[in-house]
Amino acid sequence: QVQLVESGGGLVQAGGSLRLSCVASGRTFSRYAMGWFRQAPGKEREFVAAIRWSGGRIYYADSAKGRFAISTDNAKNTVYLQMNSLKPEDTAVYYCAATYRGVTTTHSGYDYWGQGTQVTVSS
DSSP states (O other), X not given: OOEEEEEOOEEEETTXXXXXXXXXXXXXXXXXXXXXXXXXXXXXXXXXXXXXXXXXXXXXXXXXXXXXEEEEEGGGTEEEEEEOSOOGGGOEEEEEXXXXXXXXXXXXXXXXXXXXXXXXXXX
16 A cells, blocks of 8 residues: 655745655555645645656746755655745645656646645745
8 A cells, every 4th residue: 555654844934945755655666756746725736846766857847946856765765845945825735646657747647645744934
């Protein structure tokens, strides 16, 4: 059974940084792609970043380019989202997701989801 467990969220002031972690278990993930999505109150879930576990091209939403960085640690079965220069509009619940169908920026393309971690950025 696939499990994705996020951590690292919290309250931070605008301009600050957070690093989110997602520990994956229950599969061999070398052929999976991993994504980060976020959902603010009253808004649809939106793509943030995605990466293939085995390496290769990385995808970012325009809102994340230049500020966020997605990476993986194969030894720890963990995917990270480093978030810098945070803005109040980054406030949302952030979700980690996994798919074996190939890297994608659409949430319908992901098969497994974590429970989410809250990120709140104060102005």
